[in-house]
Amino acid sequence: MTADVSGQAGVSMWRDPKIRAVFFQVLVIAIFLAFVFYVGNNTIENLEKRGIASGFGFLSQPAGFGIGIVVLMDYNAQTSTHTDVLFIGILNTLIVAITGIFLATILGFVFGVLRLSHNWVVNKIAATYIEIVRNIPLLVQLLFWYFAVLSVLPRVKESLYLSENFLINNRGINFPSVIPEAGFWMIWVGLLLGIVATVVVSKWAHKRQDETGQQFPTLLVSIALIIGLPVLGALIAGIPFEFDYPKLGRFNIQGGWVLEPEFLALLLGLSIYTGAFIAEIVRSGINSVSHGQTEAAHSLGIKPSFTMRLVILPQALRVIIPPLTSQYLNLTKNSSLATAIGYPEIVAIFAGTSLNQTGQAIEIIGITMLFYLTISLLISVFMNWYNKRIALVER
């Protein structure tokens, strides 16, 4: 064992696996570096040759164009800069990605479970949804939602009134907005307290059930806490808000809040499309749990509804989570297709309009790629953490 393996007589250096491995790794790195150097050098040279100015100075220049959907930020075409455009783009991408992931997950889990139902009709409905939606390109579906569904809704002047202040038309869904007044913070405090109390209650209920076997209606109590405490806060502060109701203006509905058709089409398209894939993932996850688990649960007298929730799904999640992560990533990246239906996310306004107005293609595309890379890595990190947490702990 003490002999120097690599120095053994009769083995040439070329045949030594260790040396060979090092040699090839160095070679690969050298080729890679040469490639990067060549590309970078060539880029700079060609940009100079074509007289294209480069640099990031454009980020502090005023943007000068309008953006249709701006939330949480103030945007003024004359004074806001391309940096603001970048942030609005990021924000709009994140909004649609987060709501989309949320909806797609619900859709996916519901239809994944329905797909396994023994009820023939339910089973076939789920199968039809999954097969149709999975096999039509997403861009086509987005155009379908935007041009074939949402834009043929009634026109503004003939809006559907679900109630006096809740309107649907082909410019979106209008509903009253809440205008905070002094003391509005009480409601936030109430909400925060409600969430904290819910966590405490559910921990306590768990512990009590472990010790005594007695159950506690955690869900009902949590809902009561999360809704009740903010309402209580509002009452104490004397209803610290006013509603702004949507009203028909000369062209449009004025006032209130609106969910634009561009956003709705993108959200529907993305979540329904991704939901179908998640449904298949959920189905495969559930199928991967041995049927013996179900039989064992039933023979212990556990109700069928509890069997799925407490026995099958937790085991299925181990199989579900990794491919689910990649569906979340897909959804986020697919949001860039919004450029076809006019939703102002990062690719449409920053890598679209800003790029075109400034001509800084390499810088802007670089920043955009960096953003998607960052978001994708963050989602991966989170899902990996979650995956570890729910992994089967062998006892």
Add this chain to the structure above:
Amino acid sequence: MKKASLLAVATAATFMAGAASAATLDDVKAKGFIQCGVTTGLAGFASPNDQGVWEGFDVDFCRAMSAAVFGNPDKVKYTPTTAKERFTALQSGEIDVLARNTTWTMSRDVNLGFEFIGVNYYDGQGFMVKKSLGVSSAKELSGARVCLQSGTTTELNLADYFAANDMKYDSVLFDTADEVREAYIKDTCDVYTTDQSGLYAQRSVISDPENHVVLPEVISKEPLGPLVRHGDNAWGDIARWTLNAMINAEEMGITSGNVDSMMSSKNPAVGRLLGASGDLGAQLNLDAKWAYNIVKSVGNYGEVFEKHLGAATPLKITRGLNALWSTGGILYAAPAR
């Protein structure tokens, strides 16, 4: 395809040897055709006809260049580009010339590395609305939802105009003019804004053009012209003088019908332009009859205008600013001598 084009400049700038962009004329002659960037389809300016052959005002500029270079107007291949893709396509060398009703602005000329070779259409941004709205002036548009194409000067002018008049608007941006029109027809927005020529073109293909009105306000100067890459002046000269030859031909009264008899005109300027005397063609490295070929196979500026945009077409655009300087417009080409 969109992503590919957006990235084209990045990839092209990174991988292509710079030499390829040196002499476009040689490249064009070697491959045997001109790669011309046009719109993805704008009636009257550039759109494929029933047989799939590209036609229009901008297309005829490409054909005129082909006639000048090859003596044959049909040695052109067309690349449809969206407003967003067009500049990257030209920067990257994917196309040799961009004739796509593009507004000549300082930053495009200087910062983007292009050379505008002249103005082939003087335009201005306007608004189109449905008659049923009862709007008669753009000043009444506060609160309206406006559809427009992304990646154009239109976006900037719109923001400026509404800010200057203290009005508010919502904008919805699409990639292609067709999508904008679709959204406008479906009433997803109240207003369609783009250059007035574009509005007339779009109105001509709506099923009920009589129910739409182009508002009188023109809110910007939009000198539209073809452009080439910076740094290849010989190619830029050919493009510039192709346009000038068409305008000069109209001014001198040379048409595709009478060009043969004009060859023996007593006016020495006509002889110089058509190559009967002098060496203007050789100066451009082209055939002596370069301008003759343009007028013979494509026509002079006025002929091309009337054929695609004029009173006999669905667009019914009057010459207006685009008439010759001698007849009340501002079209004025430098003399060919």
